[in-house]
Amino acid sequence: MIPKLDDTPPPPPRRRGFDWRTAMVPGLIGAGSIVLVFGFLGWLIATNENWPRIQLQFFNLDHMIAAAPKVGRGFLINMQVWLIALFAIGVWALLLAVIRSLRGPWFAPFRLMVVLYIDLFRGVPALLLVILFGFGIPALRIPGLPNSGLFWGGMAMVLSYSAYVCEIYRSGIDAVHEGQRAAAHALGLNEWQVMIYAILPQALRNVLPSLMNIIVALQKDVALLSVIGVRDAVREAQIYTAGTFNYSSLLVAALLFLLATIPMARLADWITKRDRARRLQVAG
Amino acid sequence: MIEIRSLTKYFGEHLVLDRVDLDVARHEVVCLIGASGSGKSTLLRCINRLVEPDWGEIKLDGVPVDDARFGKTGLQRRVGIVFQSYNLFPHMTVLDNITLAPRKVHRMARVVAESMAMETLALFGMERFAKAYPEQLSGGQQQRVAMVRALAGAPDVLLLDEVTAALDPELVGEVMDVIRGLKAQGLTMVIVTHEMGFARDLADRVCFLDGGRIVETAQPEDLFSAPEHPRTQQFLERLLQGGRL
Numbered sequence: 244m245i246p247k248l249d250d251t252p253p254p255p256p257r258r259r260g261f262d263w264r265t266a267m268v269p270g271l272i273g274a275g276s277i278v279l280v281f282g283f284l285g286w287l288i289a290t291n292e293n294w295p296r297i298q299l300q301f302f303n304l305d306h307m308i309a310a311a312p313k314v315g316r317g318f319l320i321n322m323q324v325w326l327i328a329l330f331a332i333g334v335w336a337l338l339l340a341v342i343r344s345l346r347g348p349w350f351a352p353f354r355l356m357v358v359l360y361i362d363l364f365r366g367v368p369a370l371l372l373v374i375l376f377g378f379g380i381p382a383l384r385i386p387g388l389p390n391s392g393l394f395w396g397g398m399a400m401v402l403s404y405s406a407y408v409c410e411i412y413r414s415g416i417d418a419v420h421e422g423q424r425a426a427a428h429a430l431g432l433n434e435w436q437v438m439i440y441a442i443l444p445q446a447l448r449n450v451l452p453s454l455m456n457i458i459v460a461l462q463k464d465v466a467l468l469s470v471i472g473v474r475d476a477v478r479e480a481q482i483y484t485a486g487t488f489n490y491s492s493l494l495v496a497a498l499l500f501l502l503a504t505i506p507m508a509r510l511a512d513w514i515t516k517r518d519r520a521r522r523l524q525v526a527g
Numbered sequence: 528m529i530e531i532r533s534l535t536k537y538f539g540e541h542l543v544l545d546r547v548d549l550d551v552a553r554h555e556v557v558c559l560i561g562a563s564g565s566g567k568s569t570l571l572r573c574i575n576r577l578v579e580p581d582w583g584e585i586k587l588d589g590v591p592v593d594d595a596r597f598g599k600t601g602l603q604r605r606v607g608i609v610f611q612s613y614n615l616f617p618h619m620t621v622l623d624n625i626t627l628a629p630r631k632v633h634r635m636a637r638v639v640a641e642s643m644a645m646e647t648l649a650l651f652g653m654e655r656f657a658k659a660y661p662e663q664l665s666g667g668q669q670q671r672v673a674m675v676r677a678l679a680g681a682p683d684v685l686l687l688d689e690v691t692a693a694l695d696p697e698l699v700g701e702v703m704d705v706i707r708g709l710k711a712q713g714l715t716m717v718i719v720t721h722e723m724g725f726a727r728d729l730a731d732r733v734c735f736l737d738g739g740r741i742v743e744t745a746q747p748e749d750l751f752s753a754p755e756h757p758r759t760q761q762f763l764e765r766l767l768q769g770g771r772l
Contacts, residue, residue: 425577426614430628431603431680440627444618 303491310483310492317479318499324393324465324475328400329458336405340412341438357409364406370467372399377471396468400461408457415450416442452518455511462507463500476500528553528715529574529684534583536569536739543569544580545739551684554713558726558747561736562762567719570736571686574717575606587684600632607677611689613669615661615676621648622657625676633680640679647675651705667698674705685709687718691725703728723766727751735759 288294342350343357364372377396380388389395419442427441469478476496483492529551536544544566551557559567572578574585576592585592592602615624622644629640648654651671661669670690677685687706691699703725709716710729720726726733727747735743735750735758743756754760 420614422610422612422614423616425572426610426616429575429577429603429608430676431600431632432628433600436631440631441616445616448618 299489301490301494303489306483306487306489306491307495310480310495313479313483314476314492314495314499317474318476318496318503320393320473320475321465321500322503324397324400324468324473325462328397328404328461328465331401332404332408332461335401336408337412337443339405339409340416341443343409343413344416344438344442345434347434361406361409364403365410367403369400369403369464370470372403373467373471375399376402377468377473392471393468393473396471396473400465400467404457404461404464408454411450411453411457412446414453415446415448418449419445448518452511452515455507455514459504459507459511462504466500528555528588529717530584530586530589531570531574532584532586534570534573534580534585536566536573536578536580536582543739544573546583547739547741549734549741549744551715551717553683553715555731556710556716556718556729558718558720558730558733559736560720560723560726560733560762565736566739567736568688571608571688571717571719574684574686575602575608577608603628604633604680605682606684606686607680607682608686608688609670609673609677609690611692613661613666613673613693615669615673617661620658620660621653621664621672624661624672625679628676629679644675644679647678651675665698666694667701670694670702671705674702674709678709684715684717687716687720689719689721692721723751723763735762737762 339357339360342353345354373396376399377392380395381390381392384390423441423445424437427437432440466475466477469475469481472478474482476499477493480492480496484490529549531547531549534544534547534549535542547566547570549557549570559570561567569578573580574592579593587597587602587605590596597605615621616627619627622641625644625648626635626637626640629635629643630637635643645654645657648657651674653668653671653675656664656668656672661672664672670693674685674690690706691702694702699722706716706718706729718726718729730747732744733747733750734741735754735756737758743750743754743759745755750759751763754763
């Protein structure tokens with residue numbers, strides 16, 4: 244219906260009150276189909292003739308409870324390594340990224356060093372680095388250096404991850420508009436000041452979603468340290484398995500990792516969403 | 528005050544500025560006009576060394592701009608610039624944008640820098656935006672903040688690079704008023720613009736650039752009513768047809 248021009252403007256469209264029927268029907272269909280599909284899959288598994296054996300080996304509640312204290316203590320080590328590595332990677336990678344983004348011929352050798360570093364540590368499997376550092380360096384028995392496999396394994400993780408994170412930072416730095424750099428230089432700021440006051444704050448905001456993704460990945464990859472004998476959750480679970488020939492302890496470890504990573508992943512989603520909303524707002 | 532001699536700049540193989548000579552006297556307002564790609568912005572950016580020329584010389588009060596006597600930041604303190612796209616720092620408040628250079632480059636105490644900034648903002652009727660972030664302001668307001676930022680070091684020369692080109696037409700006026708006020712105060716300005724009305728209104732002299740050369744320099748009334756060079760005539764003709772003159 245087209246409102247007449249000489250009239251007062253038409254009233255705003257009436258908001259319809261909450262209608263149970265329109266609200267409930269899609270929800271019921273969704274819930275019903277989920278129950279149907281998952282119920283069917285569950286029935287397939289439960290009626291399988293191998294299911295009792297699988298349950299006994301993987302989901303044995305007695306074994307799970309028995310293994311939980313040690314696996315749990317190991318998991319605390321995982322989380323400690325994660326937090327420390329997180330901090331070290333954040334700082335070290337940022338330093339590398341800033342060096343790589345500095346302009347001017349005097350910085351050329353440093354830029355080259357960073358490029359070589361990234362090629363090296365991104366090109367070698369993290370697992371190999373962990374074994375090489377965690378077993379190799381303590382074996383040298385160099386006086387003055389720490390002898391702990393945990394320390395050197397963690398160091399390998401930091402060096403490896405920093406190569407990736409450095410590239411994320413750098414993409415964020417490159418994405419800052421050239422005019423920002425020009426404006427900062429025109430105000431008389433030197434190369435460092437331009438970076439610290441004008442470029443980096445914007446770059447970090449740009450890459451926060453990607454960084455969150457890396458943080459979630461690191462949270463579980465710290466389990467790599469179990470191969471060099473660090474008694475983390477995975478290692479403790481393996482030790483339990485070796486004594487009992489039951490794999491339920493590994494599922495305890497898996498459960499613990501899920502409990503930690505899923506909230507982090509949701510947090511990452513939330514940050515990404517908020518970031519996108521902010522961008523749209525600025526663009527509009 | 529500014530002496531430019533045989534200024535030449537290549538971008539790769541492309542000749543952007545071709546042996547440009549230009550003198551700007553103290554308190555003078557010079558407008559640079561010309562088609563896109565004629566080299567006006569590059570010429571402007573050579574003056575405060577955002578672009579390094581390949582040949583030629585620019586002197587400020589008799590001292591070459593790349594002379595060590597200016598030190599690291601002396602030139603930037605004496606020559607301010609405002610850009611087409613404002614280039615305010617989006618993560619800083621208006622006040623922080625304005626006081627960044629005074630605090631970090633000129634080592635001024637924060638209180639002093641902020642009280643000076645507030646004074647200048649008040650002069651332009653913008654003091655209520657001191658705590659706002661650039662994205663909360665209109666284009667015209669952002670551009671006025673950018674002008675205050677460029678003036679914070681009390682420069683002798685202000686360079687304006689198409690400062691109204693990104694603005695909605697109804698916001699151009701408020702920025703023009705600021706520039707008019709600065710001219711009245713006797714500030715030396717070099718202005719790149721596409722707004723011929725602007726040039727006619729404000730300029731003491733207008734330079735028409737074509738292909739990296741200044742092909743004609745004249746008083747605005749002469750240049751717009753009786754251009755001598757055929758390229759200038761052609762350029763103004765086209766603007767007239769486009770209804771922009």
